[in-house]
Structure formats: structure tokens, C-alpha cells
Amino acid sequence: MNADRHRISRRTFVRGVGAAAAVGAATAVGLKLRGSEPQPWDPAAFPPPDESHVAVLRASSYDGDLVGVVLDGLRAIGADVAGARVLLKPNLVEYDRGSAINTDPRLVHAAVTAMRSMGAASVAVGEAPGHRRDTRFVVEASGLADTLQDAKAEFVDLNISPAAPVPLHSRYTAMGALWLPTAITEADVVVSMPKMKTHHWAGITLSLKNCFGCLPGRVYGWPKNALHWQGIERSILDIAGAVRPSLAIVDGIVAMEGNGPIDGTPKDVGLVIIGDDPVAVDATTSHIMGFDPDEITYLKEAGRFLGTSDLSRIQVRGEDPDAVVTPFAPAPGFDGLGATAVGGQ
Amino acid sequence: MVASEIVDALLARSRAGDGGFGSVPDAESEPESTALAAIALADDNAVDWLLRAQRADGSFGIDAGGVASDDTALTCLALPDGPALEHALDHVESTSGANAVGGPGAPPYGWSWTIGAHGWTEPTAWGVLALRQRRPTATSRIDDGLAALRARACVGGGWNYGTPESFDVEQPPFVQTTAIALLATMGIDDPLTASGHRMLHDRWRDEDAGFLSLATAAAALRVLADPDADEAAALVEQRASATPELGTIALAWASIALGEGLRALDAS
Numbered sequence: 016m017n018a019d020r021h022r023i024s025r026r027t028f029v030r031g032v033g034a035a036a037a038v039g040a041a042t043a044v045g046l047k048l049r050g051s052e053p054q055p056w057d058p059a060a061f062p063p064p065d066e067s068h069v070a071v072l073r074a075s076s077y078d079g080d081l082v083g084v085v086l087d088g089l090r091a092i093g094a095d096v097a098g099a100r101v102l103l104k105p106n107l108v109e110y111d112r113g114s115a116i117n118t119d120p121r122l123v124h125a126a127v128t129a130m131r132s133m134g135a136a137s138v139a140v141g142e143a144p145g146h147r148r149d150t151r152f153v154v155e156a157s158g159l160a161d162t163l164q165d166a167k168a169e170f171v172d173l174n175i176s177p178a179a180p181v182p183l184h185s186r187y188t189a190m191g192a193l194w195l196p197t198a199i200t201e202a203d204v205v206v207s208m209p210k211m212k213t214h215h216w217a218g219i220t221l222s223l224k225n226c227f228g229c230l231p232g233r234v235y236g237w238p239k240n241a242l243h244w245q246g247i248e249r250s251i252l253d254i255a256g257a258v259r260p261s262l263a264i265v266d267g268i269v270a271m272e273g274n275g276p277i278d279g280t281p282k283d284v285g286l287v288i289i290g291d292d293p294v295a296v297d298a299t300t301s302h303i304m305g306f307d308p309d310e311i312t313y314l315k316e317a318g319r320f321l322g323t324s325d326l327s328r329i330q331v332r333g334e335d336p337d338a339v340v341t342p343f344a345p346a347p348g349f350d351g352l353g354a355t356a357v358g359g360q
Numbered sequence: 361m362v363a364s365e366i367v368d369a370l371l372a373r374s375r376a377g378d379g380g381f382g383s384v385p386d387a388e389s390e391p392e393s394t395a396l397a398a399i400a401l402a403d404d405n406a407v408d409w410l411l412r413a414q415r416a417d418g419s420f421g422i423d424a425g426g427v428a429s430d431d432t433a434l435t436c437l438a439l440p441d442g443p444a445l446e447h448a449l450d451h452v453e454s455t456s457g458a459n460a461v462g463g464p465g466a467p468p469y470g471w472s473w474t475i476g477a478h479g480w481t482e483p484t485a486w487g488v489l490a491l492r493q494r495r496p497t498a499t500s501r502i503d504d505g506l507a508a509l510r511a512r513a514c515v516g517g518g519w520n521y522g523t524p525e526s527f528d529v530e531q532p533p534f535v536q537t538t539a540i541a542l543l544a545t546m547g548i549d550d551p552l553t554a555s556g557h558r559m560l561h562d563r564w565r566d567e568d569a570g571f572l573s574l575a576t577a578a579a580a581l582r583v584l585a586d587p588d589a590d591e592a593a594a595l596v597e598q599r600a601s602a603t604p605e606l607g608t609i610a611l612a613w614a615s616i617a618l619g620e621g622l623r624a625l626d627a628s
Contacts, residue, residue, distance in 0.1 A: 111532075146521050148482070149536050151603070151610075152570025175607035177387040180424055192425030215527055233383060233392060233609075234424050236473025236480065237521045241427045244458075244477050278529040347527050 056256065056320045060184035067292035067323040068092035069299045071334040074268050075285045081125035082132075085264065088289030089129060091332035094262060097134035102141050102171070102202035103127065104260070106209045106225050108276060109146040110156040115271040115281035117153075118208050120162035122266050122287070126208060127166045141198050143173035143228050146277075148237050150174050171198045174232045185256040185320070188245035193257050194234040205229075207260040207293055211270035211286075211300060213279055213346040216247050218311045220276050221300050222263035222293040223255040223321075230254065248313040255293065256321055263296040264289050267303070272343040284341050286334070294322025295329045302326055305342030305353045364618040367600045368401060371615050374608040380409035381608050389413075391420040392431040393608040398438040399624045400615035410435055411444050418447035419455075419475070428475045430455070433486035436494050437624050449495045452487055456504065470508030480522035481537045484508045485544040492548065492627045506549055509541055517555030518563075533559050535567040539580035546584060547628040557584055564588065568595060571603050575613035582617060583626050593618055 070091040074084045089096075103126050105118035123140060130138045140163060144153045150172040154160045163170050178196045199205060207222035214220040227239060227250070235241050242250040267286040271279035286303065290296035294317045298308035308324050309315050318324025326336075345352040373385040374397065380389025381397040391413055398406035414420060421429035433452045439445040456469035457479020470479025471487035488505035491498045512522045518533025519541045525531060538560050545553045564577040578592035596614050600606070606614075616622050 147534065147536075148521075149534075149567070149570035149572040149610075152536075152567050152573050155569035156567075170605075172605065172607065175383040175609070177382070177384065183425070188426070190425040190427055194422065194424035194427075231383075232473075233390070234422050234429050234474075235427065236429070236477070237482070238480070238523075240472065240477040240480065241474040245426070274527050274529065277531075278526065 054320075055187055056185040061256070061320045064292070064322070066330050067290065067295035067328070068330045068332065069288060069290035069292070069295050070332040071299065071303070071336055071339060072287045072289065073285055073334060074287045077119050077121040077268055081122055081287075082128045084287050085122075085125045085129040085289065086132065088264070088287060088333070089133060089262075092289060092291050094133070094291060096130055096204050098136050099203035100201070101130045101135045101138045101204045101206060102198055103130075103138065103206045103208055104141055104225060104229060105159070106220075106228060107142045107144050107153050107157060107159065108228065109144060110153045111277070112156075114277075115210065115212075115269050115279070116277055117157050118210050118266045119268065120157060120159040122264070122268070123159060123208065124162045124166050126206065126264055127163075127168045130206075135204075139169040139171050139198065141171035141173045141176070141196070141229075143196075143231050145228060145232070145238050148174065148232060171196070173198060173229060176231070178231050178234070181257055183253050183257055185253050187249035187252040187316075190245060190253060193254065194231060195229065195257060196231060199229050199258060204262060205258060205260045206262040206264060207258075208264045208266065210276075211265050211267035211284060211288075211304065213272050213275035213304075213343055213349070215274060215276075215346040215348060216243075217251065217313065218346065218349045218352060219297070219301055219304065219306060219314075221265060221297040222260060223251050223297055223313065223317060226251070226254045226258040226260065229258050248316070251313045252316055252321070255317065260293045262289070262291055263293040265296060265300050267300065270304075270343070273346065275346055279346070280344070282341070282343065286339060292322040292329075294318055294324050298324040298326060299329060299331065299336055302336050303340055305340055306345070307352075310352055364597075364615065367597070367611060367614045367618060370600060370606065371397060371400060371608065371611040374611070375403075375406075378409055379405035380413070381406060383609070384605070384607050390422060391435055392429075393612070395420070395431060395435040395438040396609055396612040396616075400612040400619065400621040402621070407438060407440065410438060414444055414448065418451035420448065421475075429473060430471070430475050430483065433471060433483065433490035436490040437486075445494065449490070449498075452490055453495065453498045453501050456501070457484070457508070468504045468507035468511055470505050470512070478522075479508050481509065481512055481519045482521070482540050484512070484522075485541045488544040489625065489627055492544070493624070502548075506545065506552070509545060510549070510552055513552060513556070514559075516559065517557075518559030519556065533563075535560065535564050535573040536570070536576045539573075539576035542580045543583065543625050543627065557586070560584075561586055561588060564592060568592075571599060571606055572610040572613060574599065575610055575617050578617035579613060579622055579625070582622060583628055
């Protein structure tokens, strides 16, 4: 993608879906759009994209050749980070020993190494934990600090790093603008690196929801309750539309099911999912988790303007998603989600 | 140069040309960083910046599109007596978090991070502390804030960001939020303070890898006259200059823990 994360050409635009039909579908699953604005985004900011590519790769443990896995995935989707300033955004909402809350530091280390070997000009790692104001504690306790020291990679505390208001080009919330760290806005390539988890407010949390952690708590609080008041699903759409990750790398080696994103149960899945369209990555991952992406309200809506959620339009490399479906226990309040899963047994 | 002066020198690197303090060196001045630094350093230029940054409704914060952060209560602890302080206190007294833990429309409310959202631990602690220190006649709001802190206390004592239980699962307390909440409760709610103090005394070392957690713990332990207070302060001194990329808030807490700024936060 060569240093332009705002380029939209990687996404596939679903031309056949009429706005009215899409609005009806969204309303049916609970995301009520503004009646006067059936298309709450600026088309010039979200032009029709090209194809979406997703690679599904096996990785049975964190002790294997994760650099090779990430490189295989990046090459399979045709990623080009040569000369780019890359910011990796893992999910580190808080720390609890023995849990599967956070993106594993070993996968982050592998991503740093892979990006460098593909010619990235710089690679930094940034996060604004949502529950803990003391980011350094989370980074130290989780082992990420040692990992990054070993990799000689910079960590950016997005809770305190310089930030500025950025106008929104979508209007799912009434926020109008977001206060975003310059580490995000000035990066050429932002890579969302979520943990594969269920979520008791949003159904699932993957590369789109992970963008919440780009917003500084010193503006939005701990937790970022202001975003919940705007509607979590609406906020996911506006924030992901502003952050616009170019790439996504999902930690599905050990995932979390049930009462995620904090108190769920670790689940061995043994997969890493990598793609150049976060919507397509999340849709594919949702399918692998046994959840129909069309039943994930915000994900279906994101498929209208931000990327491709239609599984039939995603170019998949590596493992066949149907062959690696691993049904997850849904989060509380989402009990019916798995029952309608595409391919979910 | 003594240790507290080293911390103050590190903190001073975040002072902007306009007299305020950014969240890190070279960042633009912001109310929260400036207020805490003003308390730590007794910095008149920082106070002048705050006086210029007051919103028309008396509040302080960052306006981020449709979201407005609210740092007014903390800022009240940095302002001198006068109309600006009274205007800010009026805002603190008249605003509250949306119903947080008592069900729709039911108290207690506490105070929120952003105007119009739920009340949470840290902003509620600042609300209680600000009114106790600068407008103690506001008893109903102080009582509401204390009730909110009681409702948000974790089982066994202490506080996290404000969720003692989530989907029938008890959530653990954090050192940093417990330390700040204790500054608000000490001297006015002995049982709540005692349970939080036990948690802080028992666990502050578990989270001392985080400098902000360590610095806030050192401040609270000092006010509580805890036997670990000197040990915590020594660790703050030791790590302040050895820990890279500390933000203004963390350094301001370190300065407060070691210096005279703690007086402004001591309501005991």
C-alpha cells in the first residue's frame, strides 16, 4: 500500500446493495440510522475500493515461527510496507495474569520483525488501554515491554501522546470529530492487531472494535464511556472510519469465548488472520468463530462503506475458512448469534 | 539537587511556552496536565494559563467534537480564591454523572470523565475532594460522591475504574484508582477508607512496575501515614529519572508524592 493508508482502492465496494435495502437491514438488527440520512458518510472519503484480501494461517502456539507466519500472510495478501512508517495497534485493554485478554506480545514482536524485513521505514507499537490509566503497568505486566525492548521497537502511550481533533467523514454518532493521537494520523500504515474475542456489548471485538484503543483516555476517560453513550456500534463505525487501519493481524492462536472481552474463557484456535481490509478480516474471523457476519450489526454496516463484509467477495488465501470454523460460545446477551452462523456447526 | 528537585525538573520539561503544561514535552497545553502540574509545582504561570482556559460555563476540559472532557474538579484544587474558582465550583456542584450504579434516574451519581456520561471512580474522587477542600458547604454533593464511591468499591476494598462487578464476575481493584479515591474518602468515611487502605497497603508493590501507580500510591500512603510510605517514596525517587517517556500526569503525581503539593490534596 506504499505509505498511503488513506488509499481506499483495496476495498471492494458492494455496488449491488441499494442504500434503502441496507438501511432496512441495519435497522432490523438494531442499528437505527438517522431517518433523514440513509447514507451517513461522505462518499468522497470512502470511494469504491478494489478487492479485499485475507490470509488465514495456522499457528499452533506462540513459540513457533510466528515471523514466518506473519510474513507468509503479508505476502499472500500482497501487502507492501516498503518505506512506510508503521504503527502496530495491539489490544491491551487491561492485564490479568493467565487470561487471554490481550494480543500476545510474541505476535507483536513477530509483526515488528516482519514489517522491518519487508522494508518498513519504522515500526512502532501504540495503545491507549481502556480500563487502566497506567499504560506502563499494562505494558510491563503483560510482557510487552520486555518484548519491545528485545525488538528495539518504540512503544507509544496513546493515552498521553500528542493528539489533535480530526473531523469525521461518517456520522453514525454525533461526535463530528475525534481527538486522535498524531502517532495514528501521521503513520503511513496503521495495523490493527486485535485478539480474537467475543464481547458482551458488541458481540465480537476484532480489528474494527480495537480502534477504540486509539483514542486517548485523557479526553474520553477510563473507561471511554463517552463512546458508549454515543452507541458502541455507532462509535465503532465512526472511529474505524477515522483511524482507517490499512492492515489487520488477528491473534487467534489463543482466543477468548463467552464473557469477553475481559472475563471470557481462553480458547485454543491456532490461527492468525491477516488482511488488507479490516472489515473483510473481521467478517472472515467472525465466520471462523461461528458467527454470521451479517448478524454482527456494526460489521454488516461497515460493509456498506468501509470495506467488504460479504464473504463471497473476499479473496481468501491460506486455509479455507469453512474448514477451520471453530464455534465460539457467544457473549452474554448474544445467545442466538451462533445459531445462525454461516457454516457454523 | 535532591530527588524531588530532579522530579520537578523532569516535570518542567512539559511546560509549554504559554505557561501551561501538555501531556508530554512539546505537546500543547491541556487543562488536566496543567492543573496537576500547578498543584505539584505551585506554578503561578500554570495557574494563569488555567484562568485563560476556563470555559464560559466555568468548567475546564478538552472539547473533542461532540465530546467534552471535564477536568473542573481537579482544576479547582489548583485555582486561587476568587471568581474563577467560584465559577468552577458552581459547575462542579451543579453537574453530576448520569445515573451510574443505582439504576435509571436513581442516585448516587458521582462525576463523569466527560460531560453527560456516567460517573466513574477517578472523576468522582476529584469531585468529592474539590468540594471538601474548596466548598465544604456542598454537603449533598459530597455525600452523593461518597455514596458513588461506596457503590463502586470492589469486594474486599479498593477501586478499579469503577466496575466492581461485570456480568456476575467480581472485578479486581487497581492501585492507581484506589490511591486517588482514598484521598477523597480519608477523614470522612472511615470504613470505606480502611478497606481501601488495606488493599493499597497489601498490593501497591504488585503494580509498582507502573510509575503512575507507584506515584499515586506513594502520595496516598504518605497522607495515610502508612508504614510503607517511605519505601514507596524512595522507589519513586529511584525510578523517576530511570523510566523513559513519563507523561506529565505521572511526573506531577511523583512531585506531589515527594513534595509540598500534597497539602492541596490532603483532606484528612
